[in-house]
Amino acid sequence: MGRIGVAILGATGTVGQEFIKLLLNHPWFEIRxxxxxxxxxxKPYHKVARWHLEMDIPEELRDMTVLPTDPQALKEEEPEVSLVFSALPSEIAKEAEPKxxxxxxxxxxxxxxYRMHEDIPLVIPEVNPDHLKLIEVQRKKRGWSGAIVTNPNCTTIVLVLSLKPxxxxFGVRRLFVSTMQAISGAGYEGLPSMAMIDNVIPFIEREEEKVETETLKIxxxxxxxxxxxxxxxxxxxxNRVHVLHGHTETVFVELEKEASPEEVAEVMDRFTGxxxxxxLPTAPKKPIHVRPEANRPQPRFDRDAEGGMAVVVGRIRKDPILENGIKYVVTGHNLIRGAAGASVLNAELMVAHEYL
Ligand SMILES: NC(=O)c1ccc[n+]([C@@H]2O[C@H](COP(=O)([O-])OP(=O)(O)OC[C@H]3O[C@@H](n4cnc5c(N)ncnc54)[C@H](OP(=O)(O)O)[C@@H]3O)[C@@H](O)[C@H]2O)c1
Structure with missing residues (x-):
């Protein structure tokens, strides 16, 4: 097949740039x-992007004129585009995405x-690919010929991917999760260095509610x-911690059925979806990597597992107070598996299911 023309909305931002990196040589999609x-x-892209990646801005995109975030302008300039990846701030996305x-x-x-709207799929392809069927409900209800498909919040993706097996x-009755989230999770202008250096901030606006509700929908x-x-x-x-990329989460789970740490490690290690x-081109071979070392995962060493698309679990052990309790630590790349990579994988799943 010919490659599908795509646009990146919010392409100058932190997540927008990760989209560029992931889509640059994509076999199915072409940035238009x-x-x-x-x-x-x-303006030319290189004049306005607050470039944060270690690679240079790709030559073919440096001088590309940035378009306004408007479907009419996109249709006029690039009629071949049918798929858009959105890295817009939520309040802007609320207006723009339905258009x-x-x-x-x-x-x-x-x-x-739109993640929690009843007719909008909130998808992790390894966990709930069948929820894509909500696209048909959405189209019927809203009269759209296009669609909105969302991926979860970065913290939720890392948690739920590790939890699914x-x-x-074994079944899960309840869980507690405490997070150590990277600075890049707040976007380029998210947090001043004066707030972050030598510090931990025990509050991220609306984050806990997102983790608690999105997990149950997925x-x-x-x-x-x-x-x-x-x-x-x-x-x-x-919590926000002084790490550039990679969210780390300590998870305490009460299982329905008793399981040993070895059994938990085994089901996580062999999990695929x-x-x-x-x-799919962006899929990791193994979504969960289980590390046996006592001091892993660590964001600096583990966030890039399989190009940032796998999460890394370690320290799986019995929890002494929960019934059938297990506790572990999980790390995942917030900008890749937790954001741009998650959207790209959703789009690949949609191609496979012939929604695109
Ligand atoms: N960072 C993460 O780890 C992460 C993870 C998961 C999800 N997300 C979500 O992804 C989205 C983007 O996050 P980010 O961290 O990349 O933010 P960011 O670095 O602040 O980038 C925001 C992008 O949106 C554009 N934008 C701002 N106002 C706009 C407007 N009025 N109209 C059109 N475009 C506008 C900006 O363009 P200008 O450069 O022109 O201002 C920029 O391209 C957010 O919804 C965020 O919650 C982020």
Missing amino acids: ALTASPASAG FAEAGYVVCSNASA LVDE LGKLVGESVVPASIGVSASC EPQRLE
Whole structure:
């Protein structure tokens, strides 16, 4: 097949740049347009991107004129684009994404604006690929020829990916998670260095609510035209720490059935899902890497596992106070598996399911 023309909305930002990196030599998708705020529109990309990647801005994109984030402008400039990846701030996404869906674009979004809407799929391809069927509900209800498909918040993805084999194999009654989240999770202008250096900030706005609600939607069951949330107790405590990339989470799980740390390690290690069966281009070979060392995972060493698309679990041990309790530590790249890579994998899954 010819490559599908794509645009990146919010291409100048932290996640937007990760999209560029992942899509640059993609076998199915080809970057045809970049959009950003009105302040950046009309200017060459390299003049307005706050470039943070260690590679240079790709030569073919340096002088590309940034478009306004508007479906009409995109149609006029690049009529071949049918898929857009959204790295827009949530309040901007709320307005813009439905306009793109209405204009016939498939929107794969990182923003939180529509994640919890009943007819919008919130998908991790290894966990709930069947939820893509909500696209049909959404199209019927909203009259869109396009669609919005979302991926979860970065912290939620890392957690739920590690949790899925435990849910399937032993059942999960409730869990507690405490996070150590990277600075890049707040975007380029998110946190001043004066706030972060030599510090931990024990509050991230709306993060705990996102982890607690999104987890239940993703692990929920699609029944008819909506998702019945999983009945698992989830309690999250979220912290920002002085790490550039990579969220680390300590997880305490009460299982339905007793399992030893060795059994938990084994089911995590052999876990695969639909992206691996379909051999999607961005899918990691193993979504979960289990490390035996006493002092892993660590963000600096583990966030780039399989190009940042796998999460790394370690320190699996018995929890002494929970019934059938297990505790472990998990690390994942917040900008790749937790953001741009998650959207790209969703888009690949949509191609495989012939939604694109
Ligand atoms: N960072 C993470 O780890 C992470 C993880 C998962 C999800 N997300 C989500 O991904 C989205 C992007 O996050 P980020 O960290 O990349 O943010 P960011 O670095 O602040 O980038 C924001 C992008 O949105 C554009 N933008 C701002 N105002 C706009 C407007 N009025 N109209 C059109 N475009 C506008 C900016 O363009 P200008 O350069 O022109 O201002 C920039 O390209 C957010 O919804 C965030 O919650 C982030």
